[in-house]
Amino acid sequence: MTTNHPDTVTGEQPMGTGSSASLSLASVLAEPARRTPDAPAVLEGPERVEYGELWEQVRRHAAALRDLGVTAGDRVALVAPNVVDFVRAYYAVQVLGAVVVPVPVLLVASEAAHLVSDSGARTILGHSSQLELARGCAERTGANVVTVGDVDPRQRKYDEPSLTELAAETEPLSGFVTRAPQDEAVVFYTSGTTGKPKGAVLTQLNMVMNATVNAFDANDTDSSDRVLGCLPLFHVFGQTVSMNTTFRAGACLVLQPAFDPAQALQLIREHGITQFNGVPTMFGRMLEAAPSDLRLPSLRLCVSGGAALPVSVLERFNERFDTRILEGYGLSETSPTATVNQPSIGTRAGTVGHPLWGVEVEIAEPDSERIELLPRGTRGEVVVRGHNVFAGYLGNPEATRAALVDGWFRTGDIGVRDEDGFLSIVDRKKELIIRNGYNVYPREVEELLLEHPELAQVAVVGLPDPTRGEEVCAVAVHAKLSAGDTDQSVSDRVVEWAATRLAAHKYPRRVVFTDELPLGPSHKVLKRELRDRIIRDEQHASRN
Incomplete structure (x- = not known):
């Protein structure tokens, strides 16, 4: 599906390293559209989109983006949940040879603005369900918001172009811009356990090969498969292993927005x-x-x-x-x-x-x-x-x-x-706990504690200790709480139980209970947040 005449798409020669080799993430969708146009590609609620139809929609969206001034090499922020519009916008950016900067929808505007400003994105594609976040980013960075999806008339407070409406009135591009294997495809921002999140630049080669090898060598995905897309598509796991791998195999992705x-x-x-x-x-x-x-x-x-x-x-x-x-x-x-x-x-x-x-x-x-x-x-x-x-x-x-x-x-x-x-x-390495000079690996402790019938979820963190350096603390969610039990009584039983199953330097001396463990955009437990919360609570209690 790659055009040999990139000027028909962007008016420019393809960007690259000077090598004649070309590779584009857009081909991951283009190929099944060519081979099996009538096969279902995406299902979301009542919406069903076949591969041929989806590829045409993507090329229409790309044409509309081009008319808005997006060209090859530009970085474009995408703020959208797991909906078909994410897929359309994502691949439209790839068709133009531009670069997707996924913005987790769970961020607040000030956090998301860092991703937009650090990446240099001048265009924010904001889904209709995420316009407050997209506009907050725009206000802080000066980037332009382009809406995606059906926007409620009550939300039309700004003079923002609608990519969905423009695409419906625009002729689709004939193909996609050729890219070199080492050209940027996506910039993912790491979770930033220390300092500001950093933008990890993934190339066309990175993204195409990971989807290909996942589909055909590791997971053996088949075109008859139906894959549940509940992992957030703004995260690399959901984007590569769920979305791109599914399309690479010509299978069907069933989206769950949250x-x-x-x-x-x-x-x-x-x-x-x-x-x-x-x-x-x-x-x-x-x-x-x-x-x-x-x-x-x-x-x-x-x-x-x-x-x-x-x-x-x-x-x-x-x-x-x-x-x-x-x-x-x-x-x-x-x-x-x-x-x-x-x-x-x-x-x-x-x-x-x-x-x-x-x-x-x-x-x-x-x-x-x-x-x-x-x-x-x-x-x-x-x-x-x-x-x-x-x-x-x-x-x-x-x-x-x-x-x-x-x-x-x-x-x-x-x-x-x-x-x-x-x-x-x-x-x-960052989560390693050192107690009395001995290494304690939290996963080992967590694995054991999850065998305890009174614990549903567990995260183990190290707390500062004046004599031992760090003390092992388990933060847990109750599996059940019997009549007459308290957090302290359950904690005592868990500590006593763990002490008989772990070395003296490993078992937790404290078990703190919470209603739920804090999760990041990729559903990882935010251990640093847990640790900081406990320390703050202790400091507050000592002052009172």
């Missing part, structure tokens, strides 16, 4: 979902939402990522849904998938499997300035190299040099590969 476990179960039944991709909290909530006496539908394949999935949850979910969860591992900087349990190689519960095709993953000395690879069975920092590794942090050469060393990407995660090559993630 994850709700009861509704997810209904969608699985209603649409015959065969593949469910999620983060551990989603699998846990699905189990909680499913009545114990209800016969659940079978799922052909499930993929878990984003954080460690407790083995107990994996086993219960596999049994209830007659499925097999393939736990994987990756980061924004690795497009995201770096490793995953792959049936063709072998699977092992509690690990994140083997590297993807064309990707190398090893364990290196964590405290060395250079990459010093360690032997199998040794704990160290996980390092990655291959087609999935990002080009660097946007406008931040110092951070890029720290992350990309000797051709490897330093993940900052602590892991170990066993003699069979399976990778296990022990923890983040």
Whole structure:
């Protein structure tokens, strides 16, 4: 579908590195539209869009964007939930050879404005449900808002062009702008556990290859599959593994605008979902939402990522849904998938499997300035190299040099590969707790605590301690609270129980209960926020 005459699209020669090689993420949608135009591509509520129809809509949107002044290489912010309009806008930007900057819809305007200003985006595509956030970004950055989707007349307070209306009146472009493999495709902003979030630049090669290898080598997605798209599309996991991988295989994506476990179960039944991709909290909530006496539908394949999935949850979910969860591992900087349990190689519960095709993953000395690879069975920092590794942090050469060393990407995660090559993630270096000089890895403690019948969810953090350096603290959500029980009585039982199952330096001396664990845009538990909250509460209590 690539045009040999880019001037018919943008009036310019294609941007690139001077190489004659070309590659575009737009082809991920263009190819199934050419091969199977009548096959369903996206379902959202009552809306059903086939591949041929979707590709025409995308090219109309791209033509309208071009008329608004967007050209190849421009960065365009996209503020939208999991709706078909996200798909149309996302691929329209790719058709023009421009760059998508996804903005998580859970951010407040001041946070989102950093992404827009740091990326240099001058256009914000704001879905009708997110106009307040999009306009807040525009006010702080000077960027222009272009609305996407049907806008309620009461929302039309500003002189903002409607991409949806313009696209309906515009002739579709004939093809897409050719790009070089190393050209930018998407800029994802990392969660920013320290300082401001950094923009990870992912190239056309990164995005196309990760979708391709996920579809055909790792997950074995088939064109007959129906994939539940409940992971946020503004996040790299949902965008690559759910959306792009599904389209690369010519399968059907069933969108859920915001994850709700009861509704997810209904969608699985209603649409015959065969593949469910999620983060551990989603699998846990699905189990909680499913009545114990209800016969659940079978799922052909499930993929878990984003954080460690407790083995107990994996086993219960596999049994209830007659499925097999393939736990994987990756980061924004690795497009995201770096490793995953792959049936063709072998699977092992509690690990994140083997590297993807064309990707190398090893364990290196964590405290060395250079990459010093360690032997199998040794704990160290996980390092990655291959087609999935990002080009660097946007406008931040110092951070890029720290992350990309000797051709490897330093993940900052602590892991170990066993003699069979399976990778296990022990923890983040940043989350490592050091108590009395001994290392405590939170995941190990969390795995054990989740076996306790009175705990539904657990996050382990380290709190400052004047004598031990740090103390181990578990923040938990009750699974049940019997009559007469208090937080303190349950805490005492959990501490006593854990003390008999963990080494003296590992078990939590404190268990703090909360109604829910704070989650970030990608549904990861915000441990830094938990830690800071406990410290603030203690300081407030001491003053009173």
